[in-house]
Amino acid sequence: MARPPLPIGTWGSIRTEMRGPNRYRARARFRDYDGKTRDVEATASTGPAAIRALKEKLRDRATPNDDEITRDTRVRTLADLWIEEITTEERVKPQTINNYKTSLRSAILPALGSLRIQEATVGRLDKFLRTVAEIVQRPARAANVVLGQMFALAVRRGALMTNPVRETGRLRNPRSKAAALTEEHLQAVRAAIRQWQQPVAGKPGPRQNGDLADVVDLILATGARIGEILALRWDDLDLAAERPTVTICGTLVYVKGKGYFRQEWTKSDAGYRTLVLPRFAVRMLRARKDIAADKARDAVFASRRGTWLSPHNVRRQWRGARADTGLEWVTPHTLRKTVATVIAQEADTKSAAAQLGHASEGITSTYYIAKPVLVSDVSEILEQFAARDR
Structure with missing residues (x-):
């Protein structure tokens, strides 16, 4: 033998x-x-x-060379090689790589970094992911994506026969109920912003401008993502047309070390779209353009320093405006869901998906449109409670 x-x-x-x-x-x-x-x-x-x-x-x-991976390679080294690969290939957006690094630094490497690849068993990885998920679901799903791609690299390099991350249990994906604003809610939102914009005697700092109110109006007028709204340039608007339009063709993204910058494409291919503007948005934008004057070819929403107004700053302003108003549950994304709900109710889901820049109606229907639960018809059973003397 x-x-x-x-x-x-x-x-x-x-x-x-x-x-x-x-x-x-x-x-x-x-x-x-x-x-x-x-x-x-x-x-x-x-x-x-x-x-x-x-x-x-x-x-x-x-001992393998720096670009070789074996069963004895540390998970920390595997992470470095994977980050190097996706960075070199330039097939992943910089902000996505930054998110991957955050997941590695905050969750994965402290718990698994010193393990050898062969020690990262299905059971050990499953326990890690579920432990993270018990605290917060989103970081657990992010870690699952990162680990899956890391160990896929180990499989491609011949260190493993199968990817252990694929065999881990499915993480629970709680679906938050889509919440849309009522007319009363919208009035309360606008009232909160007006109150917040009023100068406060004795409070230092520059006076609040009308950016927050206008951003809210434009989200309601388009259903666009906040990053898409803040990436708008005056050249993206056609306010002189019979039916004025806005073309969504970019978004603001954040990359560590660079800050916020305008990405020249949208989140997906379906996100590149031209929308007809309602009259209230046209009036607001024309007023802003008159004020912009010689800067009319720059950002529609700019900071006092002339840079892009960041989503972080807008959210911070809204948190200040909604404080102690009972509107703590309202976010810019809630406005987007409100747009989807109204369009679906008065037109159809397909129109709502197109307006929001979704490739799939299913995403719009599941996560963006608020709808009541349809229950069985039990009216005949409840009829027994009718008053007998009528």
Whole structure:
């Protein structure tokens, strides 16, 4: 029966022989990463010294190069190689890579970084993901995506036969109920903003401008994402047309080290769209353009320093405006859901999906349109409660 081959990166028994006065040679067979088995040797003045020298040589040979991955590679090293790969290939957006790094730094590496790839078993990874999910669901799903892609790289490089992340249990994906604003809610939102814009005696700092109110109006007029609204340039608007329009063709994104900048494309292909503006939005935009004057080719919403007004600042302003108003549950995304709900109710889901820039009506219907639960008809059962003397 043929002797089984040595596993990749290992060696067989070590043999020593005397080659002359004070000269010993130690030899062993080593199976390289190309699958070939080769003789490796080392010499020294004594047999034990030759063995030590050979073992050091074998360990160095067994350690992969920086771009090689084996079952003994640390998860931390695998993460570095994966980040290097996706960065070099330029197929992943910089802000997405930044999010991946955040997931690695905050969750994955502190818990798993020192493990060897072969020690990252399905059970261990599943326990890790569920532990994170018990705290917050979103970081757990992000970690699942990152780990899945990291170990896919290990499979492609031949370190693993299968991806252990694929065999972990499915994380619970709680679906938050789509909440839309009523007319009363909208009045309360606008009233809160007006109150917040009023100067407060004795309070230092610049006076609040009308940006927040106008951003809210434009989200309600378009259903666009806040990043899409804040990335608008005057060139993206056609206010002189019989039916004035806005073309959504970019979004603001944040990259660590660079801050916010305008990305010249939308979140998806379906996000690139031209929308007809309602009259109230046209009036607001024309008024802003008159004020913009010689800067009319720049951002529709700019900071006092002339830079892009960031989503972070708008959300911070809204938190200040809604404080102690009972509107803490309202976010810019709630406005977007409100637009989807109204369009679906008065037109159809297809129109709502197109307005929001969704490729799938299913996404719009499930996550953006508020709808009551249809229950069974039990009216005849409840009829027994009718007053008998009527």
